[in-house]
Amino acid sequence: MLKTVAVSANRKTGPIAVTYRAGEHSTYGTCPKGCALNPAGEHGAALIDQDYLAALLAAVPRNGQAWTYSHFPAELLPVAKPGETVINASCDTMDQAINAMDQGRPAVVTAPAGTQWAGGVEYRGRRFIRCPAELAEGFTCMQCGSGRPICARADRDFAVVFVAHGAGARKVGTAERGGCYAAGGKVAIQWHATKKTGRPNDSQALREFARSLPPGSLLRHHVAGDIGRAAA
Numbered sequence: 001m002l003k004t005v006a007v008s009a010n011r012k013t014g015p016i017a018v019t020y021r022a023g024e025h026s027t028y029g030t031c032p033k034g035c036a037l038n039p040a041g042e043h044g045a046a047l048i049d050q051d052y053l054a055a056l057l058a059a060v061p062r063n064g065q066a067w068t069y070s071h072f073p074a075e076l077l078p079v080a081k082p083g084e085t086v087i088n089a090s091c092d093t094m095d096q097a098i099n100a101m102d103q104g105r106p107a108v109v110t111a112p113a114g115t116q117w118a119g120g121v122e123y124r125g126r127r128f129i130r131c132p133a134e135l136a137e138g139f140t141c142m143q144c145g146s147g148r149p150i151c152a153r154a155d156r157d158f159a160v161v162f163v164a165h166g167a168g169a170r171k172v173g174t175a176e177r178g179g180c181y182a183a184g185g186k187v188a189i190q191w192h193a194t195k196k197t198g199r200p201n202d203s204q205a206l207r208e209f210a211r212s213l214p215p216g217s218l219l220r221h222h223v224a225g226d227i228g229r230a231a232a
């Protein structure tokens with residue numbers, strides 16, 4: 001199920017185009033079963049939805065940019081060709097992020113709540129840079145990277161750090177399952193609504209949505225959700 005929003009009211013993305021993706025029976029249905037942040041892993045997806053993935057890679061607004069994140073293993077994620085949607089490997093640890101970057105994937109990592117890395121850090125020879133939208137009030141993906149948002153750069157040589165927030169933040173970086181930032185608040189409301197009222201043919205809905213956006217648009221796929229094949 002796919003929900004599309006042409007102009008997001010999300011404080012972090014700013015007024016860009018976004019989507020949410022959910023299963024028909026479970027909000028977490030498109031997320032990988034193995035994601036440590038997924039509090040409902042048993043309802044998650046075992047496999048990537050290849051039909052949707054093909055639609056996702058192509059779903060870039062004309063002369064625009066598109067990106068997303070996935071918790072599926074980095075080695076299963078395609079490396080974007082020029083003009084395709086950039087899929088960041090969402091990692092739980094800095095070592096995982098380094099492995100993903102060593103495999104040629106752009107990586108992001110969720111750091112435990114309270115991490116203070118305003119200027120970024122270096123670890124095992126790689127730079128880790130905090131998302132600038134977490135550091136300045138009013139800064140959004142719209143302003144990020146001076147027209148080339150950091151997360152939309154497939155060829156970057158550093159990882160982006162997001163510091164855990166939301167109701168489950170204390171679980172991030174621990175052995176306890178859960179901590180997904182989309183489990184609560186306004187994002188959760190939009191995401192749960194996706195399960196009930198989103199478009200059922202998500203591949204087709206996504207293609208149509210990307211085509212409908214003005215040239216030069218920014219599109220962030222899956223404010224919540226992933227590329228898994230949800231149970232029918």
Ligand code: SF4
Pocket residue numbers: 013130131132133140141142144145149150151152160
């Ligand atoms: S690094 Fe930039 S593009 Fe990525 S989430 Fe933060 S503001 Fe948005």
